[in-house]
Amino acid sequence: VPPVESGEYSVQAGGSLRLSCEVSNLIDTLYCVGWVRQAPGKEREGVAALSSDGSAHYADSVKGRFTIAKHKNTLYLQMNSLKPEVSDEYVCAADPAFYACGDRWDIQLLSVDQRAQVTVSS
Secondary structure, eight states: OOEEOSEEEEEETTOOEEEEEEOOSOTTSOOEEEEEEOOTTSOOEEEEEEETTSOEEEOTTTTTTEEEEEETTEEEEEEOSOOGGGOEEEEEEEOTTOOOOOTTHHHHOEEEEEEEEEEEEO
16 A cells, blocks of 8 residues: 555545655654544544654554554554544654653654545445
């Protein structure tokens, strides 16, 4: 599945999508990068994060179905077995203080303004 960048994307339930995001200045530094999502009227939710120590972190709702990875300056979120309830705006984010991901990685992530609107139809 070719990665998609910012924009609007529709996919059928059960399908797959791979988001991509350019992240810079991560050489020889600590980092915590990933995606958050926020639907209208709902609280912002951390989806997945990748730490400089190689650890990956996921929201319980996506464990086993989403995978986060990085290759050079590109961050990827592979989304499999998509369900309508994950339809949302996905925002690429990073910790601006260049810390590794901690237990509250979800609040470390701040937007880097690369957004993808994902709609999963049943």
